Amino acid sequence: xxxxxxxxxxxxxxxxxxxxxxxxxxxxxxxxxxxxxxxxxxxxxxxxxxxxxxxxxxxxxxxxxxxxxxxxxxxxxxxxxxxxxxxxxxxxxxxxxxxxxxxxxxxxxxxxxxxxxxxxxxxxxxxxxxxxxxxxxxxxxxxxxxxxxxxxxxxxxxxxxxxxxxxxxxxxxxxxxxxxxxxxxxxxxxxxxxxxxxxxxxxxxxxxxxxxxxxxxxxxxxxxxxxxxxxxxxxxxxxxxxxxxxxxxxxxxxxxxxxxxxxxxxxxxxxxxxxxxxxxxxxxxxxxxxxxxxxxxxxxxxxxxxxxxxxxxxxxxxxxxxxxxxxxxxxxxxxxxxxxxxxxxxxxxxxxxxxxxxxxxxxxxxxxxxxxxxxxxxxxxxxxxxxxxxxxxxxxxxxxxxxxxxx
Numbered sequence: 357x358x359x360x361x362x363x364x365x366x367x368x369x370x371x372x373x374x375x376x377x378x379x380x381x382x383x384x385x386x387x388x389x390x391x392x393x394x395x396x397x398x399x400x401x402x403x404x405x406x407x408x409x410x411x412x413x414x415x416x417x418x419x420x421x422x423x424x425x426x427x428x429x430x431x432x433x434x435x436x437x438x439x440x441x442x443x444x445x446x447x448x449x450x451x452x453x454x455x456x457x458x459x460x461x462x463x464x465x466x467x468x469x470x471x472x473x474x475x476x477x478x479x480x481x482x483x484x485x486x487x488x489x490x491x492x493x494x495x496x497x498x499x500x501x502x503x504x505x506x507x508x509x510x511x512x513x514x515x516x517x518x519x520x521x522x523x524x525x526x527x528x529x530x531x532x533x534x535x536x537x538x539x540x541x542x543x544x545x546x547x548x549x550x551x552x553x554x555x556x557x558x559x560x561x562x563x564x565x566x567x568x569x570x571x572x573x574x575x576x577x578x579x580x581x582x583x584x585x586x587x588x589x590x591x592x593x594x595x596x597x598x599x600x601x602x603x604x605x606x607x608x609x610x611x612x613x614x615x616x617x618x619x620x621x622x623x624x625x626x627x628x629x630x631x632x633x634x635x636x637x638x639x640x641x642x643x644x645x646x647x648x649x650x651x652x653x654x655x656x657x658x659x660x661x662x663x664x665x666x667x668x669x670x671x672x673x674x675x676x677x678x679x680x681x682x683x684x685x686x687x688x689x690x691x692x693x694x695x696x697x698x699x700x701x702x703x704x705x706x707x708x709x710x711x712x713x714x715x716x717x718x719x720x721x722x723x724x725x726x727x728x729x730x731x732x733x734x735x736x737x738x739x740x741x742x743x744x745x746x747x748x749x750x751x752x753x754x755x756x757x758x759x760x761x762x763x
Contacts, residue, residue, distance in 0.1 A: 397556055398722055399430060399438035400498075407739065408498045409448060410461055410758055425450045441498060441558040448500045460750060460758045463500035465605045469753040471597070472666075473607040474745065475626035479646045480639060481613035483632045484673040486513045488702055488741075489610040492630075494719045495742035496606065497559035504552065504604040506530055506593070507565030508622055509612040515564035517715055518555040522564040527553065529566035534592045534618065536575045548596045561604075569618060576617040589617045590657050594625035606749065615649065623650070624657055628748060629668045632702065633689075635675045635682040640689070666752035668696065671741060675701035700740030705730060 400408070406416040420426050420437075427443040439447065451457040459466065476489045486509070497503050507514040508530060515521065522529040528551040537544035551563045576589045587595050597607060609622040623629070633643055654663055670693055676682055690697050718738060723731045747757035 397441055398720060399432075399440050400444065402437055402439075405439055405444055405447065408444060408495075409451070409457075410499070410760060411451075412761065419451065419454075419456060420447070423450055423454050423456075425453070444498060445500065445558055460756050463496070463605065463746065464502070465753070470627070471601050471604060471607060472628065472749045472752060473597075473609070473626045474628045474630055475609040475611060475622050476630050476632065477609075477611050477619070477623060477650075478631050478633065478643070479613055479615055479649070480634075480642045483613075483634045483639065484702060485613070485632050486517070486610055488630075488632050488671070488673060489514055489608055490517045490717045491719070491738050492742055492745065493560055493608050494557060494717050495738055496746065497557055498719060499742070499746070501559060501746075502603065502605045503560045504600065504607045505560060505562045506607060506609050506622070507562065508569065508609060508616075508618045509565050510567050510569040511612070512565035512567075514610040515562060517717065518557070518560070518562055519715075520553050520555065520562060520564045522566040523568075527551075527564060529568060530563045530618075531566055531568035531572055533563065533596050534572055534621070535568075536579050545592075545596075548599055552600070565610075569616075572618055573616055588660070590621050590624045590660075593618075593621040597625060615653065620653055620657065623654065624663060627666050627752065628745075629665055630745065631668070631670045632673045633670055635672050635679075635685050635701075637685060640685065667748040669698050669744070669748065670696055671698040671700075671702055673702040674704045676704045677701075698741060698744045700737055700744060702741060703734060703737040705734040705737075 402417060402420070403413055406413045409416070427439060427446045429437040429439045429443060432438050448457070452462060465471065476485050478485060493503050493505055505514060512522065520527070528546060530551065532546045533548045533551050535545050548563060552561050553564060554561055609626060611619050611622060633639055657663060670689070672686060675686065718734060743760065750757045
């Protein structure tokens, strides 16, 4: 590359090189399809369906054979029946109509239940926020939650995992929902319904992220200086969500690893917070500073209106119980944070690394892709985290959380 190029030109050239290389890599990974979303989502075995819907295996098999309206599924080699994610939704509703599914097991809002909003939040990078958010969303969606994911990170990795690239495809993003009106051009924010994109995963819609979110930060500062009217920045997300309050059971915010006006708006809109934390002492030190900063930020917002959460929980990520130092740190955290720590950790695993390299969350990969024990270990980890988040939502809805029973 010519040394005489301006720095901006050099950086843009590198960006174009990487974009082209990534496009070629995606085509290679998803061949013969041109992109990930062209490939149908895999189907799920009866045992996987029973786990997702939290029914005993033998009970679900009986209901599949006896209740009217159950989908037929597909019989695959070995005489095993498999069901698509759409069919799992159908099974859920048949069980509900037939009186086999009580409220504690029903992952949908009842008329009196408020929309649950979960922000996955930590200002430190590399703590698996996006990986946790994506996998958590898919596990909860498979169980029946209707989820809206909002990607607030300008890098838009969450959106990429669902094969949605607002910047490349010219799609509206969360920026277009939150932006301020331009008095000169007349352009202003759009309704959130115009920015929502359906994904290939049933029950998950997304408002994608984009690089334009960096402009929202400058615009908010300018709005402060000019004294322009309109919704204050900390209310812009909660105000936008009013339009879709009846359509989703759960909103999940994936946040960037830095403090921003958009992050504060998500923290304000949320009803619950999940803080991922890598199992290292430096991360714990950073966590203490992050929590102090977050508390100070919320104190400023609370001058205008009180803010209370249904729950705040911490989850260890990239955790290896075989590492003595991590095991000791886990004990340290649990002794001090007690019930605020999730019981299940997001474990370190080749299954997670491989899934990330292929841009596939765990549920999109067949168990046969890995050594069975490896797959089962990470599946148990993510399923356990999803169950604990589900339990917190159920408590917020004044329901008794469902307790799994062994088959």
